Amino acid sequence: MRLTFLSISLFALTLTACSSTAQSNKIIHSSPEEAEIEQSAVTSKPRVEYAPLKTVDMAARQSVVSAYDAMRMRQWDALPGYAYSAQNDHELGNYPMYWYLRQQLTSSQGFLPTTELKKFIKDNPRTYVADRLKAEWIIAAVKQGDYRTASTLGPVHINNSQAICAYNQALAASGQHVDSTKVIRVIKGNERCAEMVGALYRSGQLSKSRLTDLFRDAVEYDNKFMAKKYAGFLFDGTDFMQYQAIIVNPMQWLATQSGTAGSPQQAELRAIAFSRLARQDRNMGITILENRGPELLSAKDLQWAYSQFALVAVLNQEVRADAWYRLAKDSRLSDYNSAWRTRAALRQSPIDWKWVEKSIDLMNPEQKKETAWIYWKAKALQQQGKSSQATELYRLLQEQHDFYGQLAQEELTGKIVIPPQAAPVTDKELAHIKQNTGLQRAVALFRLGWRAEAVPEWSYAIDGLKDRDLLAAAAWAEQEQIFDRVINTSLLTKKEINFAQRYIAPFNGRVGQQARQVGIDPSWVYGLIRQESRFVQVARSGVGASGLMQVMPGTASLVAKQIGMYDFSPSKVNEFETNAILGTNYLRIMLEKLGGNEILATAGYNAGPNRAVRWRDNLTQRMDGAIFAETIPFTETRLYVKHVLSNAVWYDMLLNGKTSSSLKKRLGMVTP
Known part of the structure; x- marks a missing residue:
């Protein structure tokens, strides 16, 4: 999927604020940002009725x-x-x-x-x-x-x-x-x-303090619609008009302010004005904050204001962000901003691992249990010589099969191995799941090509199923060549793990053959397709990318011209052969343009080569690949790179019959 925006929009990047999977009371589960599967209203038992398959009228x-x-x-x-x-x-x-x-x-x-x-x-x-x-x-x-x-x-x-x-x-x-x-x-x-939110606030079930947190988060995310709604709940007519003036020109509004705030509402408006100023002109704004902040803001609001400048700075990969985060001290930050406080610390040279550890400890109780922060805290402890504490945290991630679980496995054992696999689905189990009437409807809809209706039917039908039934449902999806349902259904199992389903490699090796023809790693290509389209040939993104490898129309035409595909027409972009040829050649072009570095090439495939080059050139020295991936400023691209390269590790073993592999080796170092 290609990114089309030209500048950083906090709202576009941050609707989900977390970073990975979360552990609650030693139970680790996926958070909204890193989750690979669609979220559903979870039930404890199957929702739908069961009946034998019948001939359709x-x-x-x-x-x-x-x-x-x-x-x-x-x-x-x-x-x-x-x-x-x-x-x-x-x-x-x-x-x-x-x-x-x-x-x-x-x-x-x-x-x-x-x-x-x-x-x-x-x-x-x-x-x-x-x-x-x-x-x-x-x-x-x-x-x-x-x-x-x-x-x-x-x-x-x-x-x-x-x-x-x-x-x-x-x-x-x-x-x-x-x-x-x-x-x-x-x-x-x-x-x-x-x-x-308004109803909860008016009924006394949501405190003003919590509503203020939601308001600040919305302003920070540049979610103008929700921020305006929350402002309407918090402010009366006069103060609300001042809020609207702040959104338009915070610097002009701040020029009218002096002395201590006369009311809690005025104090909040001043804090919000500095948050907006950070986005509009952080260079002039930081000067105003340093000179007039102590006069205009309370100590806590001044700390929060520094966090707003720090967030915008770190998203622009500026080294000074870390110093501003330190000035924020222990003020309450959104999950998104807390995550970037740690990422800013990771980008320092040299890295202050004690500060990395502290920045994670400052997160709220749920966020600090996410696998990203368990991993980076373990790394911080390890770098400080606290090996036993680091090992304890790495072990919490042993049963996670994502980017951080793989990195933790390498820290513990020096290699990544495929976990024990579930027994194959039996004929009896498959026959039983085919009596699930919800899945019967979903399969009928898929056969008609009505994916918009089929996908929610499928998700509804599998909610509440136990592991063996989920594996059987995935097996039925594989029979029907509904490959995205194979992956997403199998990913829901808790104990019974089937990598042949989770990392299915369809199309009889034709993808690998095409990858080898252009000289790139088939495992990498499979990992990318799994993330791009889940092997759905008719997949189309919101920005117009199409097919297995989600090739943009302009990119397709450009690559077709470069490789001499003279019979290319836009109508062919969803055809398997055409899409695979164009996608693998574009990936090869990215790899060559970006010095043979898979991280940069993967980021370039998603966000465009110029952005990948800019992110590389912003480095002041060589950076560990895991840190580079963790600190990519675009949320979509950051997640994309981690998923693709994590996928590639598993495909490398599955496709090549290897008993172990390495994510660290694949990540390597990124050199400016």
């Missing part, structure tokens, strides 16, 4: 197909008729009415088809479509102020932040208890989540 199925075409053409009034004629399709016959009712809910200006909704939900128990309609109904009811209906319909059983927020808004507005600590974690930048 093809006339009824054709009605579903016709309804799908009508839905895509926005011919909503035609759908009830198709719903009637599709009734005998036991797998997908409920979809025409689902599409119709969903449209009624999402476009409603007042009237909600309550009778039809109740009937549909009653007639389709334990199905994704019923729970999705229920979620949409909750959103629509809350928009109309019907909190009683919304609270009765809940809780929400799918991973839909707007519905979850709407439901909890309804509870708070109705005077019912809400676990605010839990629901705050699901907040996304949308109207319903903003209004939920």
Whole structure:
């Protein structure tokens, strides 16, 4: 996937703030940023019913197909008729009415088809479509102020932040208890989540201090929509107008201020003004902060203001960021900013490992349990000669198979080995999982090419399954050549590990053959494709990248010209051969342009070669590859590089029959 933005946007980079996987009471799990799998509303037992596979009524199925075409053409009034004629399709016959009712809910200006909704939900128990309609109904009811209906319909059983927020808004507005600590974690930048926060605050279930933290984080992330919403909850009319003036021109507003703040609201506005100034003109801003900060801000707010300048500086890879973070002392930072405080310390020359350790200790209890920070704290202890403490932390990561688990394994044993593998899926297990009616629906949708409907059906159907059933579901996906579901389903297992599924290598070696033809490592190419598209040939990113290797249209045309592919046309970019040839050649070009360094070439493939060159040239001396990867300023590219190179280690063993491999060797050193 190519990055298209030209300058650092904190909001674009930071909607998820954490860094890796988290360990809670010695249990390590994936955090939102590093997680490889889609998040879902986890249940403890299977949601859907089980029934034997049956032959589909093809006339009824054709009605579903016709309804799908009508839905895509926005011919909503035609759908009830198709719903009637599709009734005998036991797998997908409920979809025409689902599409119709969903449209009624999402476009409603007042009237909600309550009778039809109740009937549909009653007639389709334990199905994704019923729970999705229920979620949409909750959103629509809350928009109309019907909190009683919304609270009765809940809780929400799918991973839909707007519905979850709407439901909890309804509870708070109705005077019912809400676990605010839990629901705050699901907040996304949308109207319903903003209004939920307001309802929690007004009902006394969210403190002003916590709301202020959310407000500051939104300002820091440059999330203008949520920041404005939170400001509306915190400030009255006059102060709110001052907030709007700060967003436009913080330097001009600060020029009107003098002396000690006259109220808590004014003190908060001043802190926010310095945060905005850090983004607009950090060079002039830091001078103002140093000269007037002690006059205008409290000691704590002054520390927080320094953290804002430090964040912008470290994202621009400036050495001075570390000094500013030290001036922030122990002030409360967002998870994202806390992570960058440690990364800034890692970029120093020489590295002050004691400060690295302290910066991690300053994180909140949950963040410091993430595998990234367990690993880097262990490294800090190791570098300070505290070997036994370092070893104890490395051992916490032994059962993690990601970037940090691999690095920890090398620290402990000097090599990376494939963990014990689960027994193969039996015919009996496969036959059993094929009775999962949710998976039956998902497979039927995949066969029709309707991925937008198929993926959530699949995720819903596997929620709550135990390890052996998950492996069987992945095996069924492999039979159907739905390779992204193979990987993502197998990744959910807790104890039963199957790397042949998690690191599947489809297409009969044709990818490896193409890689060898252009002179690059097949393991690296497989690792990249797994991250780019999960081997979905029709994958298309939000910025227009296409196919297995997610090649941008402009890049495809340029590479085709360079390698003499004279019959190239944009319509061919999703074809396997064309995409593989273009993608592997582009990766080879990146490798040659960036001195044969896989880290830089991987970063260049994702973010563009000029950015990779700039990040390299910002170095003042040779840097350990793991630190370079950890401190790439773009969140997407940082995660991308770590996933691709971690994938490549496993593929190297699986494809070449090796008993061990090394991530450290692959990372190497990055030289300016």
